[in-house]
Amino acid sequence: MNLSGYDAFDDPYAYKGTHVLKNKLGLRDTAALESFELEMSNSRATEALPDGDYDPRHYREVHRHLFQDVYRWAGKYRTVRTSKDSNPFCFPEHIPNEMNLLFEALRTDCLPSEDASSFLASAAAFLAELNAIHPFREGNGRAQLAFMHLVGLRAGFPFDFSRAKSDTFLAAMIASYHGDLTPLVTELRALLT
Numbered sequence: 324m325n326l327s328g329y330d331a332f333d334d335p336y337a338y339k340g341t342h343v344l345k346n347k348l349g350l351r352d353t354a355a356l357e358s359f360e361l362e363m364s365n366s367r368a369t370e371a372l373p374d375g376d377y378d379p380r381h382y383r384e385v386h387r388h389l390f391q392d393v394y395r396w397a398g399k400y401r402t403v404r405t406s407k408d409s410n411p412f413c414f415p416e417h418i419p420n421e422m423n424l425l426f427e428a429l430r431t432d433c434l435p436s437e438d439a440s441s442f443l444a445s446a447a448a449f450l451a452e453l454n455a456i457h458p459f460r461e462g463n464g465r466a467q468l469a470f471m472h473l474v475g476l477r478a479g480f481p482f483d484f485s486r487a488k489s490d491t492f493l494a495a496m497i498a499s500y501h502g503d504l505t506p507l508v509t510e511l512r513a514l515l516t
């Protein structure tokens with residue numbers, strides 16, 4: 324059984340013969356690692372998130388900030404192929420290029436912020452693509468929401484992700500992976516403050 328939630332192959336991130344990710348505390352138990360990861364990332368999320376230029380470096384810094392206490396590779400792109408429920412994410416050799424392309428659009432156009440609907444459509448498309456790239460070995464979901472929080476603030480449409488309903492939000496993310504952005508727009512709209 325893959326306890327990390329990913330379908331990964333010959334995972335150099337895990338302790339040999341297990342699916343437990345190597346971590347700074349040396350925890351070998353999945354439940355203990357999950358609770359340590361949750362506690363530390365929640366605690367880091369209450370601190371100011373790193374400033375940046377809304378580029379891939381900024382995104383990596385947000386991930387590094389959240390997971391710096393747990394993983395040595397926090398903020399670094401993964402080097403293995405991953406998928407969830409048989410949905411494959413970007414192959415690692417393409418991650419840097421795909422991230423540069425995605426964030427170039429974010430930097431030059433910003434996301435349209437003249438009205439909520441056009442912002443939400445662009446925000447959903449950006450988040451869907453970010454998830455399809457899935458640049459880190461773990462912690463993508465939390466980095467995504469922390470970063471979208473910053474994106475919303477910058478555009479003048481702040482999100483309150485504490486209100487997100489995990490089951491419908493996850494279903495919307497999976498639909499977005501398959502190209503249907505409508506549920507994700509609905510979810511994001513409900514989180515505008």
Ligand SMILES: Nc1ncnc2c1ncn2[C@@H]1O[C@H](COP(=O)(O)OP(=O)(O)OP(=O)(O)O)[C@@H](O)[C@H]1O
Pocket residue numbers: 328407408409410454459460461462463464465466467492493496497500
């Ligand atoms: N089957 C799937 N297809 C596409 N995306 C998925 C699938 N299952 C989950 N996701 C997305 O993957 C992200 C979670 O990735 P990951 O497990 O690396 O992050 P996490 O922060 O450790 O976990 P979580 O977001 O559950 O706290 C979320 O955005 C989620 O919506």
